[in-house]
Amino acid sequence: MIITVTPNPALDLTWHVDKIVAGGVHRAETGRARAGGKGLNVARVAHAQGAAVRALATVGGATGGEFALELRESGVPNVLVPVAAATRRSIALVDEALGDTTIVNERGIAPTGDEWRALFDALGEELVGAGESSVLVISGSLPPETPVDILPSLILVGRAAGARVIVDTSGPALLQAADAGASVLKPNAAELAAATGLSDPIAGAQELLRRGVELVLLSLGADGMLAVTGENVVHARLDAPLAGNPTGAGDAAVAACAVLMAEGTTDPETILRRATAWSAAAVLMPLAGDISDTWPALEAALTVAPYAPKDV
């Protein structure tokens, strides 16, 4: 069983506009509303690939109602903890002429103390029933003014229940997650440098391993992904980068890792191949939380080799 926790979920709204003109007035077809936030994207991908998953999130207000309705229609099993503050919105304007997407993410509003406790209670119940090889995924931002012990506590609860814990976060929370017992972290090079103060991403990843992490999946964007463990560094990449929508690519990588670990697979190279393939397969899809059915061909086409950093 995979349990995803999304501490700062969002109602994702997407509009497609012919060409965005700053300061202009545009007409658009009805936008797409979707239950979003990184943990939801992970749950969607894992669910679509047949994994047993439970998406855990808070919901509040009219936006929370829409979030819950869409999530129910999606078929992704979920547990939603009601909170007083309205679920935040995330806005994506897709410029059809340029192909780029302008995103505005509301920061969100932190749950109250009682609401955090209700989320922990719900998580505890799910972990009790999760069984062998369970995986806890904690993904995405924390709302402003979240108490500093929330992320470590979520990780500790997961570890205490015997689950592997995958954390997708950035900033100071990255080191905090390593110290609290995260099994897998998935930063990119910039996030790693910002958190560790080490400009060399391999050295940064090794700092996370030193703090107890088993595996660091280090995203290199279009240049693929590294799996860094205490033993070695392996690099997976496609020969040519794919054009498309990179939003949700990292979530697909986390989903791959979670699905394999929930099946009992912990071999870093196997995880790296699947994570890189699903990440690329996410780029081919217009919405975060979906991956292309062509992922097996992408996985077969990967070049996987010991990492040889290019000269900078």
Added chain:
Amino acid sequence: MIITVTPNPALDLTWHVDKIVAGGVHRAETGRARAGGKGLNVARVAHAQGAAVRALATVGGATGGEFALELRESGVPNVLVPVAAATRRSIALVDEALGDTTIVNERGIAPTGDEWRALFDALGEELVGAGESSVLVISGSLPPETPVDILPSLILVGRAAGARVIVDTSGPALLQAADAGASVLKPNAAELAAATGLSDPIAGAQELLRRGVELVLLSLGADGMLAVTGENVVHARLDAPLAGNPTGAGDAAVAACAVLMAEGTTDPETILRRATAWSAAAVLMPLAGDISDTWPALEAALTVAPYAPKDV
């Protein structure tokens, strides 16, 4: 009594972003959600200035629920007709660095035949109780696939009940509104040229008068406004244009006209002065549907004179 009909209402969502970068990811505080559409803006302004008003609109879906909740909290008296399709959204991204606003308006979904009939029934009931000097305001776009007789029928229902009818529309609907008996129309020069095929705005306005309109309020943007009647053309303007948010300025002009007519005032120059002052006072406010309390000073500062078109 002023009754506003908004055939294509919208949940207006506004976010303030430090500086919008195309293709970038931005963080923002929680956006403002407001019951919108031009008719709602007219009703808000009239209500805030103490006029008896009733805002009539359709609402559907989760966005409609949020629309209804916000409208109730605003205190503007309203009659909402439930429809199956979700109320559309209108998105405004305010670039705090540049001061400009990028707008994306969903086109909206037309009510069904039964739902249009329910809207007409509700309008009929309001008109029966509206009393002397009642004014019907029909503002804003019509949803795609709206039957072509809807706008003329709304106008005819208003006229049959003895109301003056103010219509704020554009495109072919402008001539249609004139033919159906609209009392006042409020196009800008470009809308008038597009609808009448006449490049001279005075000639365009006179074409509307020829079809039976009493008064054309012709917006000139920062250069003020004209009142065109069968007798003369009067021009009102501020000596220096105001910097601010022009969204909703036209709605404030319509509100001024509606409030005066509901008080029994039909003098075109009096209406022109108030409409120009409220329009300018709307530019000073961040949200459409609000006008600055300083409007009496703006009205006093207006230059009002017979119209002398500048050389082009």
